[in-house]
Amino acid sequence: MTRFSIVATFVAFIVPLVSSQPASTSPSKTGPYNYGFDPYHKIQKRATDGPIFVEGIPVPDNVEPPVRPEIRQLRNDKYGWNLYLLALSMLQYTDQDDPLSYYQLAGIHGIPFQSWNGVEPKSKQTKNTGYCTHASVLFPTWHRPYLALFEKSLYTYAQEIASWYPNETERNSYIEAAKTWRMPYWDWALDPPDDESIFIPEFTTSGIRVNGPAGTQYIANPLYSYRFNPLDTSSFHYVGFQSWRSTQRYPTSNNADAVSQNTLAAKELDAQTNSLQQRIFTLLSRNEGYHAFSSKVFNSTEGRPHESIEAIHDVIHVSTGGRGHLYYIPFSAFDPIFFLHHTNVDRLTAIWQTMYPDEWITQYPAGENSYTTEVGDMVDANTPLTPFYSDAEGNFWTSNMARDTRVFGYVYEDTLGFPLNTSSASMSRKTLVSAIVTKYGHAGVGGIINAKQRRDTGADPRRWRTKFRVQEGKTLDTAPDFSRHSLIPDPPAEAIMNGDKYYEWLVNVNVPNRALESTFAIHFFLGPPPENVHQWGSARNLVGSVSVFAMLGMGNPKNQVVGTVPLTSALLKIISMGWVLSLDEQNVLPFLQKNLHVRVAKDSTQAIEPNKVPGLVIKIAKAEVKISATGEELPSWGPVQDLFTLPPTSK
Incomplete structure (x- = not known):
């Protein structure tokens, strides 16, 4: 040769x-x-x-x-x-x-x-x-x-x-x-x-x-x-692609004179900011093994959905592609x-390898x-x-x-300074952990804890919880603002922490990769979603999405893929607004049962009834998480506990 x-x-x-x-x-x-x-x-x-x-x-x-x-x-x-x-x-x-x-x-x-x-x-x-x-x-x-x-x-x-x-x-x-x-x-x-x-x-x-x-x-x-x-x-x-002489994002039509609508890509991606930050922070904080990290495929032997770099990656393709080439x-x-x-x-991937150097690919x-x-x-x-x-x-x-x-x-x-092919356990990870927390840890409870460490609020949690007791159990009739520009303040740490622990809330999604024989997104909202499917991906009360980046004929029709949507950042805003008293189960569970909504969009533009998506399973779960006392380690997760299955209907 x-x-x-x-x-x-x-x-x-x-x-x-x-x-x-x-x-x-x-x-x-x-x-x-x-x-x-x-x-x-x-x-x-x-x-x-x-x-x-x-x-x-x-x-x-x-x-x-x-x-x-x-x-x-x-x-x-x-x-x-x-x-x-x-x-x-x-x-x-x-x-x-x-x-x-x-x-x-x-x-x-x-x-x-x-x-x-x-x-x-x-x-x-x-x-x-x-x-x-x-x-x-x-x-x-x-x-x-x-x-x-x-x-x-x-x-x-x-x-x-x-x-x-x-x-x-x-x-x-x-x-x-x-x-x-x-x-x-x-x-x-x-x-x-x-x-x-x-x-x-x-x-x-x-x-x-x-x-x-x-x-x-x-x-x-x-x-x-x-x-x-x-x-x-x-x-x-394919329709559209046979006409477009340049790559498109959210194309205005299927014709040759179509242009990209990049403002829509920007709006959809900005709406995912908090969710993406939480998902990355969770991915880097939890070591569920290399298989769980690397692949969105559901491993039946592990028994539960998991977060993966592939599932997070899919969101970017769907949010920014909008029925164009990247989609x-x-x-x-x-x-x-x-x-x-x-x-x-x-x-x-390299960061995850640095955090967990002994984990690697198994058959x-x-x-x-x-x-x-x-x-x-x-x-x-x-x-x-x-x-x-x-x-x-x-x-x-x-x-x-x-x-x-x-x-x-x-x-x-x-x-x-971190070799990725040998254990770096003896090397200090303080700088890396600090960078992860700074970039991705502020969208959830970690940001509140960091703020408290910078300036103690001195809040009395009993006064906080008493102040809004009349609002408990509310059904939302308007859409809260969970965007990164939201003016809703975070609650004080004392309102959500139990010592050095708190509860993370999340949606676990399990669905056949070829359920709709095309790319689709499963969107979650707290409060009423917009009526128009074109507004779902950029709605102010969008909590996050599981995107299924699929292609006809590529996989086993029975192949299950999984993804998660963190709820905690949005729930912190809900606590600040006085609609939930804490992150404890007795407060959060009834609120989610009344106010968590799901929508499914195929090919970015077609609304699909969730109960028409074959094999779609949506479960609401929580996990107890322990915050590092020194700030030199990422949070430590306890077991994830499924609490209820969300009926795959539009509610």
Whole structure:
């Protein structure tokens, strides 16, 4: 086998896309950056006589690799930011016939359901899926070499672009920035500045200014959409997708002139903020084993639903995709948000590995088909992560090989100094725990405890509970505001704590992954939901959602998936409003039985009666949680206790 790596990528089949005319800065015309020459002719072409294999970005021995930054951090670094936009744009305009083009890299995940890198489908049953391993314990680790391949492609372009700046001082600055450049992640649960949505403004504009070797220009924004050139209607033969020549989010129609409605994506994601923060905090606080962490598939031997990184990940696809490309598995990787989103999933996986270094993959059956795996195939830490070769001899990456991100040449700020393939029990986790609490722990009781530690309220819990006794048992006839901009204060810690313990409340959902043979969302509200299905995902009284990111034919129709919706943050607001006296069962249970509502939306726009969803089971549960006395450890969860089953009706 001939050895070559993706260091020498690009590009065997380039169509000239850049003119040699002077650079234009007019916002009225957007396209790729105009370098004044064809940049692809300056880049070393990849050998074509053998398969591609994935290597990490080289890092000197005994040196910690560079950090992948959060996208808002990268935005503040003018050199790294310009290189990112230029490299991503250049990759998107690479000819689609090249195996390392944006089109083909995205196509590994799903459409066009073709062999990549010479790796053929396992059977007729798997040929109409992508390589990605959904509903599998391999879900987090399969994406690690996939993201590394994408990152290396961007990195290679960034090195070249940096060398093209004509001014020596500027060129040297870009070359230095390029040496440690790494792909950003988008933390979709991190509180943004007060005047900004979590859905950052750079996702919402069709054009963007960038400073390149030929000066500042206004180019087609590579974070806004990917433009197909050409659109393969034989592969994208579904309604809407066969017409859209660029990726869409909440498209205005199924026609070719459709445009994305990014304001809707921003509203839906912002409405999920508290829920996402609580879900991540719970995921990182509870160690239920690697299977529970990694996969949304219900494990009948464990006996109860659980939270997983895959289930949380599904919410982002559904909330931001809105019946566009990101919303459906086969098309999702074409949206530029996909790689930012999955890099954050990889970061959260690395954090979980740091917290629980002795937990790892055990053998478990695949829950869905992938291009090279059939439902029921037993997979484990040595299963090949196809189609990603690790060397020229034809060996594939495995989860064991990809366990530590350092093999690919990167770390995250949260995992800096923590090896992910050995126990780090002897290392101090105080800094990491503090970061987790700061970023994700303030949406629930943890935030109240931290506030109390900063300033003791001195509240008398007896006065607090007496003050609102007349409101107990209320049925809500208006929608409370649970949004991140809500002005409802939190109650004092004394009103909810029993010493160093309190109760967490949550909804556990169990449903067949193919219950509706498409993607759907199960929304939960305290108080009356909006009448209009289009308003459910952004309602002020939305508590959270379980999203089922599904595709026809991928999995076993009987395959059960699970997810959770934390209720505690919303209940704290309810306590502050005087409608519930405490988090104790005798107060919360009757309130939830009267006021918790469920709605189901298929394909973002179609209301489905919950009792028409086959196999849907919704249970309300509580768990006693102990707060760390020192603040150096995450909360400790007791057993989760199911209290009642919510009838799957609209109430």
